[in-house]
Structures are given as C-alpha cells and as structure tokens.
Amino acid sequence: MSSFSSLMGTQTLLPIIQANTAEEGLNIAKAMGAAGINLVEVVLRTPASYDVIKLIKQELPDMIVGAGTILDEAILTKALEAGSDFIITPATSAKLYEALAKCPVPVVPGVSNASDILLAYENGYTEVKLFPASLAGGVPFLNAMSSVFQTIKFCPTGGVNAANKSEFLSLPNVIAVGGTWVADKKWVQNEDWAAITAACVDALN
Numbered sequence: 001m002s003s004f005s006s007l008m009g010t011q012t013l014l015p016i017i018q019a020n021t022a023e024e025g026l027n028i029a030k031a032m033g034a035a036g037i038n039l040v041e042v043v044l045r046t047p048a049s050y051d052v053i054k055l056i057k058q059e060l061p062d063m064i065v066g067a068g069t070i071l072d073e074a075i076l077t078k079a080l081e082a083g084s085d086f087i088i089t090p091a092t093s094a095k096l097y098e099a100l101a102k103c104p105v106p107v108v109p110g111v112s113n114a115s116d117i118l119l120a121y122e123n124g125y126t127e128v129k130l131f132p133a134s135l136a137g138g139v140p141f142l143n144a145m146s147s148v149f150q151t152i153k154f155c156p157t158g159g160v161n162a163a164n165k166s167e168f169l170s171l172p173n174v175i176a177v178g179g180t181w182v183a184d185k186k187w188v189q190n191e192d193w194a195a196i197t198a199a200c201v202d203a204l205n
Helices: 004-008 022-033 049-059 073-081 094-100 114-122 138-148 165-169 185-189 193-204
Strands: 013-017 039-043 064-068 086-088 127-130 177-179
Touching: 013 022, 013 193, 022 039, 022 049, 022 193, 039 049, 049 064, 049 073, 073 086, 073 094, 114 127, 114 138, 138 165, 165 177, 185 193
Parallel strands: 013 039, 013 177, 039 064, 064 086
Antiparallel strands: none
16 A cells, blocks of 8 residues: 555645535635645545545546545545545544554544554554644654654644744654645635635745
8 A cells, every 4th residue: 555655745735625515625626736736635524525525536536635534433434435545533542543454545643642653653654643733742742753753754734834834844754734724714715716726836835
C-alpha cells in the first residue's frame, strides 16, 4: 500500500473541505484544483459529506480525495464506500486501530501527545496528524518529539494558518500542514471561488 506522503507528492498543503451540499464541496474542490492542488481532505462533519466525496471523485477523477473525522468502524466503512483514497482520524483508540488495521487505503491517525504517538508507532504508523496542533504544543512540541520519535512524520492540523504554516513546514519531521483557512466559510457562503484559489496558491508558495 502506498503511504500518505507518496499520495501527497510535492504538495505540502492538505486543504480541508467542509461543505453543506455536494455541489458546494465540488465547487470548493474545483477552486483548489485551479491552484494546482491534487489532493484534498473532506471532513465528515455535515450530512452531505459522503456525497461530496462521491461527486468530487466523479467530476474530478484526477483528484485524490480523502475522508477526515473518522471516529469508528461504521464511519470508516461509509467513507470507503464513498470512494475515499485515504483516511484521517482526529484521535485514536484501541478499538479504532482494530478497524484501521483492515483499511485498504493509507491512514493518518490523529495524535495529540507523546502517548498517542507511541500508540501509533506500536500499531505500525509512521505518518500521523497532530491535532489540534496549536493546542497540542505546536512547533515546540514537534521539535521536542523529533529526537524521541525519529521515524515519525507529522501533518499538523488545527490552528495552522497562513501566518504560521511556514514555521511548521520548516521542521524536518513535518511532511505537510492541514487547514481550513484556504476555504474560509465567508468565501464559500459568497461563492467567492477565486478567493479560495488565491489562498491555495499563496499557501503552496
């Protein structure tokens, strides 16, 4: 199975899509694609989320689409049935790891402290999501973990924005940063897709 980082390629931004309708999600994805984004995460926080994944996969077949906010096996199953190319969790548990062990696509488990990182390591994961990054210690925490968990790479999400993304990306144990700032809710409400494209272009530079 390929890794999350191999799916990302040279892309260092994991843009997060949260949409109220499938059409809205598709428009966000198109705006991101116009900036050169090849991979997105759809968070499963609205009833339309699974349809968002299906529609993006249908209309933008070259885009890699993952599902976030995976909390249990039932959600994982629905996300995979929708066509998710990778799976991201906000946190983990022994029960969730059991379900993830059978997952046929790359998984990025969520961690927020050293114990979580060790649990991910014990379950064979070397790429994890630090969430919520800013509240979990941010850059100083990731620096501290680098000497202890030398094989673990991170994708910090939660509190990452245009102002601090470069600081996170400068760390050798950070492969990408995730964030919603490139698809501001006001832009989505106003259907200002050009603003999303511009924010993504800026975030990729």
